[in-house]
Amino acid sequence: MGAINRVIGALGPNRSLAERVAVFAAAASVGPSFEPGLQPRKTVDQAIATGVISATTLSLVTATQSAIDSLGTFLLRTRTFGEGGPSTSTRLAFTIGTNLVWAGATEGMARALPAREDEKLRRGLARVAAQRSSRVALAGAGLSAVIGALDVLAERKRAWRWVNEVPLALPAGIAASAFEIQRVHRSAAKHQDTTIAAVSTRTSVLIALGVGAGVIALQVGERQLAAQVARGLTRFAPDYDEVANPIGHLVALGILGGVLGGGYEYATRRVEQGGAAVEPAYESPPVSAFVSGSPDSLVPFSTLSREGRRFTNMVLTREEIAGVMGEPATHDPIRLFVGLDTSDVIEERVELLLDELVRTNAFDRDVLVFASPTGSGYINYVMAEALEYLTLGNSAICTMQYSMLPSSMSLTRTGLAVEQNRAVMYGITGYLRGLAPEQRPKFVLFGESLGALTMQDIWRHRTVEAMDRDFVHSSIFLGTPSATEFAKSWRIDPAKIDPEGLMLEIDNYGEYLDLPDEQRARVRHLLLSHYDDPIPKFGTNLLLRCPWWLGPPEQRPTGVPKSSHWRPGTSFVLTGVDLINAMDVVPGTFGRRGHDYREDIARFVSAIYDLPCTPEQLASIEGALRERELQWAQRRVVTEQVARAKEALLREMKSWGTAEDPSAVSDEVWKELVASAQQDIAADQPGSGSKA
Helix, strand or coil, X not given: CHHHHHHHHHCCCCCCHHHHHHHHHHHHCCHHHHCCCCCCCCHHHHHHHHHHHHHHHHHHHHHHHHHHHHHHHHHHHCCCCCCCCCCHHHHHHHHHHHHHHHHHHHHHHHHCCCCCCCCCHHHHHHHHHHHHHHHHHHHHHHHHHHHHHHHXXXXXXXXXXXXXXXXXXXXXXXXXXXXXXXXXXXXXXXXXXXXXXXXXXXXXXXXXXXXXXXXXXXXXHHXXXXXXXXXXXXXXXXXXXXXXXHHHHHHHHHHHHHHHHHHHHHHHHHHXXXXXXXXXXXXXXXXXXXXXXXXXXXXXXXXXXHHHHHHHXXXXXXXXXXXXXXXXXXXCCEEEEECHHHCCCHHHHHHHHHHHHHHCCHHHCCEEEEEECCCCCCCCHHHHHHHHHHCCCCEEEEEECCCCCCHHHCHHHHHHHHHHHHHHHHHHHHXXXXXXXXXXXXXXXXXXXXXXXXXXXXXXXXXXXXXXXXCEEEEEEECXXXXXXXXXXXXXCHHHHCCCCCEEEECCHHHHHCCXXXXXXXXXXXXXXXXCCCCCCCCCHHHHCCCHHHCCHHHCCCCCCCCCCCCHHHHHHHHHHHHHHCCCCECCECCCECCECHHHHHHHHHHHCCCCCCHHHHHHHHHHHHHHHHHHHHHHHHHHHHHHHHHHHHHHHHHHCCCCCHHHHHHHHHHHHHHHHHHHHHHHCCCCCCCC
């Protein structure tokens, strides 16, 4: 019975008012976390979103209510009361009044800082913090009125004392969430928003209950740690006992943040090791002299990282180009990649890339592409191959790596990337300036995801005209992140940044064809951004104000759910979770969803870079792009599994202690197994006469 009473007490009756408000808010925040997002959401995605939103709400509301509670305690101490101190009703009045005063003051602060598109982050966060704080205070006043009234009733009437033992906050929060989850699903069905179709109502409620229990467990730990800090503070500084509780919560949250930060650093190191790993499919250096990492290259193959080895090994041959284009290739394509491990000094990496350009005579090619990779160093294979087909190999692509982490973990390295890209740009434009206009190659730019940001921001605080002065013919940027300063300035004031209308942002190639001929002929710089791609939409701006794409439902673009509402923290987290599924692609199957731009790339490379071809050639290119992507994906999977199996076979044979060389025997056995598997695969192919 004692254990049951302790559990019930932990759910509310034994907690302070500030903690009970936080428990209610955290449990109630579960419901809105089920609103549809830009991408289909799985149950595990929903669990992540719900957990993050609920835990964050718990932390912020606890800290805010603790501060309000401390203010009320301080005000009570400034008043003179009779023997026994203030009554329960007096304390209740002060608590409600303090919350209402706090709510009014913070709401006034928020209204004094109206939202603006060009506002600084600090100003926007101050407004949102004030708005959230005002709502927390109003919730605190409401809960205080209910719980406090029951406390007064129980104190004055013995028959009502049982109400003090009832945990109201958590059940009320869960009930609010259950109601909201039902409303969300009904609204989504009404508007035909399908991104939460895989999350059933029953599962949603179960997750809500589970998260509610997790919230309580998390708060117990945070509460105990905060209490220890507060006791230590009052022991050494008794005069600060009014603020000891909120300080304790802040310290506890800081420690929690430190633990999470340490875990993030550990994950970062593990991911970087994977980015530098050698894949069995690309363990041999490329043979073409026009590719970095080859025997003729100035760049050691060992420094290319995983993405660099993929990029250089997958270069097209003359025979492959001729087979697709129906006419002989004129050149072997150039692909130049300088990895992050080449040197710790930016200047040395830049000089090495420029030396590679000179070594391969890249400035003599018809088209020279300066590409900025994603965080991991990835350069879109579809773009590279489409370019090489369309130019019959008379092209050069150069790039420099700035990170080996996924883009989501490389955000702190964008400054480094912009700096080194600017240095490369100065080197290339300096060389082009020394050539006669008729001798210069067509100089174009490419960037995808974080690569679009790190390339465009070379010209931040400048205009599109500045690109012309740097001899840039045209550019293609896929999924430009919302934090890109250049794109942000252009979107806010295109007449200032691009008075001639040379830049365009659209969703797909069909929209491009629908443009008036005059406008289409004028476009030289393309921002291809899918309406349902979270990467161009995810950013701190979601915390500050309602974005245009979550405006009136009838005005929202295709792919944006019409039943969703903008809630600063919730919308931020849900759009962040959408990033997980934005690149859920199938090799060889091109789509037009989220951050997958493969379906339109070849056509835009032809149109924007001004590389015409016949409709038959374009169809042949797109077929070859799909086939090659599938073949390379299969090769990566097969070689990886083969390598693992060979290692296991070799370990087992070594354990036998035989006189024969285990390596030679395992290779011989493995060749027989691979040959047999190849025969089985060939027999299952269509037209072989056997059933698949």
